[in-house]
Amino acid sequence: MQVGNASYVGPADLPGELPLFPLRGVLLLPRGLLPLIVFEPRYLEMVDAALAGNRLIGIIQPRFDTEEGIEEGSAPLCEVGTVGRITAIAETGDGRYQVTLTGICRFRLMGEAPADLPYRIGRIACDFPADFELRVGEDEVDRAAFLAVFEAYLDANEMEADWDAVEKASTEALINTLSMMSPYGAAEKQALLEAPDLKTRAETLIAITEITLARAGNDTPTSIN
Template sequence: MHVGNARYVKREDLPETVPVFPLTGALLLPGGQLPLNIFEPRYLAMFDAALAGDRLIGIVQPSLLEAGEPAEGPRLPLSTVGCIGRITSFAETGDGRYITSISGVCRFRLLNEIGQGHPYRTFKIAPFMADLSAEDDESAVDRVELLRVFRAYLDANKLEADWESVERAGNRTLVNSLSMMSPFGPAEKQALLEAPDLKTRAETLIAITEILLARDFGDSDTILQ
């Protein structure tokens, strides 16, 4: 996989450990992009270190409680699965902040925390190597059903889309882009992140959207016709 100016193919291309950026409600998937506004001193230090090194950080949500709400606290527990991102865009604002864009490389599982004396947290990780090969069967995605539900959601919320771009997008780009831009809560976004393959992620996205439509607009069968 090419991300920015780097190429990630084998395990040796990825670090054994990554600094992690806990971010509630954020979803980064391989190939996706996540804009970030960095202002906390500990995370400014994290980005300084990453820019001086391999430019890789881990995006991970705080662990979710039974009600689906994120945990709280200075050393809060984290969800076990996140996504490695490469800093592919970076700008200083002049008032102490960084405006950055992170491009998804591959998902990872947290193994154990490594104490390195930094103000931010670093973990040993197990990368999802299959994410680098992009061998998901895109044809297994029910594109017709996905677009039907997407259109129903837009219509129900009186929103519009660039349908020419949607039609041009491949199934992987379509599924991952819709997942990342979805207005779902932390628990739903974590489920989309942890989906084992593209087909399952698409099915999860469809199911969550149908539930949202039924909850907010009544009879989902009528809306989705």
């Protein structure tokens, strides 16, 4: 897999430790693009350190059973996150960074390494080897059923899509992009992240969307929190 100016063939190409960026409700998938605005001093320092090194950052969600009032930077974390590489960065002129991360592969958080730093360092295991292979499992996805539910969601919310672009997109890119952009809650995003294969991710997104549409039909909110 080529990401920016670096190639990643398998888990051995990634470090055993990397800085963690805990973000609730944020999903990054392999080969996906995640734009971020970074403004907290500790994460500005983290980005600077990543740029001076391998440009890698771990995107991971705080656990859902975290007590209210505990900030994301110190909360217990989910077991699975995604390694992202900084592939674009711009300074805003007011002390912030506009960063784009490109997803490489998912990882399991094995623990945290002690470090005298303002941000957290995770010990990781990249045991999702299929993440390094392009378009694995596309033939098993019912693309027509997936697009039918996507179209129903757009119609229910009076939204439009560029159908020419949708038709030209690979099945993997379509499913992963829509999973990342979906307006669902943290638990749903984590379920999409941890889906074992592309077919399961598509089926999970279909199921969540169908539940949302059913709730909307009963005059309940159209997003799942």
